[in-house]
Amino acid sequence: MRHEPRVLDHEYDGITEYDNPTPGWWHMLFIATVVFSAFYAVFWHASELAWTPYDALASDKKDYYGRLFAVLGTLSPDEPTMFRMMADERWMNFGGSVFAANCAVCHGSTGSGITGPNLTDDSWINVEKMTDIFRVITEGVGAKGMPAWGNRLTENERILVASFVANMRSHPQPGKPPEGKPIPPWGPAPAPGGAPHGG
Numbered sequence: 001m002r003h004e005p006r007v008l009d010h011e012y013d014g015i016t017e018y019d020n021p022t023p024g025w026w027h028m029l030f031i032a033t034v035v036f037s038a039f040y041a042v043f044w045h046a047s048e049l050a051w052t053p054y055d056a057l058a059s060d061k062k063d064y065y066g067r068l069f070a071v072l073g074t075l076s077p078d079e080p081t082m083f084r085m086m087a088d089e090r091w092m093n094f095g096g097s098v099f100a101a102n103c104a105v106c107h108g109s110t111g112s113g114i115t116g117p118n119l120t121d122d123s124w125i126n127v128e129k130m131t132d133i134f135r136v137i138t139e140g141v142g143a144k145g146m147p148a149w150g151n152r153l154t155e156n157e158r159i160l161v162a163s164f165v166a167n168m169r170s171h172p173q174p175g176k177p178p179e180g181k182p183i184p185p186w187g188p189a190p191a192p193g194g195a196p197h198g199g
C-alpha cells in the first residue's frame, strides 16, 4: 500500500517537509537486527557455549592431528623413526608446537637456551646419539632441573618432540654457549625405503 505524499504542518524559512515514512518491511528488518544483536552480544560475550577463533583453530588442529595420529600408529623411539619424522614437515610442525608449549620456557623458542642448554649446537651434556634425546626427555635430569616428561606427554609426542629437537641441530642459533662435549653428527639418514642402519 502506498502513502499519498503529505506535506507536514511545519515550515522553516520556506522549507516544508514531506511525511515520507520508511516502509514497514524496513522497520521489521531494523527491529530484527536489534533483537538479533542482543542475542549475539550475550552469546559471544557471556555464554559458556561461545567459542573464539583460537578455540576453533585449536579444535581443528586437534581433529587434524587426531586423524594424522591414526595414520601414524604407535611409533618406536629408534633412529630410523626419528629420521623419518624429521623428514616430514607435518610432524616437525607438530613437534614444534609441543616444544613451544612445554620446552621453550627453559630452552628458548628457537632452542638457543635460557636456563636449559642450547639445543642447536654440537655440544651436549647427556646426549651422544639421537635416541638419547628421547631418553632425556622421558626421564629428565632431576638434579639439573630438566623435568621428566614420561608422564606428561604421550610416547608419540615425546618421539616427535625429540625428532624436532634433533632437527634443531641443523639450525644453530647464537645463544647459550656450548655446554658438555661436542658429539659427532647424527649420521646419514637412511635412504627412503632402504634398510635402517645400525647405531
Ligand code: HEC
Binding pocket: 098, 099, 102, 103, 104, 105, 106, 107, 115, 116, 117, 119, 123, 124, 125, 126, 127, 133, 136, 137, 141, 144, 145, 146, 147, 149, 161, 162, 165, 179, 180
Ligand atoms: C624447567 C626448565 C626446563 C624445561 C621446561 C625443559 N627443560 Fe630440557 N633441560 C633443562 C635443563 C636445566 C637441562 C640441562 C640438564 C643437565 O645439565 O644435565 C635440560 C636438558 C635437556 C636436554 C639435554 C641437553 C644436553 O645437552 O644433554 C634435552 C634434549 C632437553 N632438555 C629437551 C627438552 C624438551 C624437549 C623439553 C620439553 C618437552 C624440555 N627440555 C623442557 C631444563 C628444562
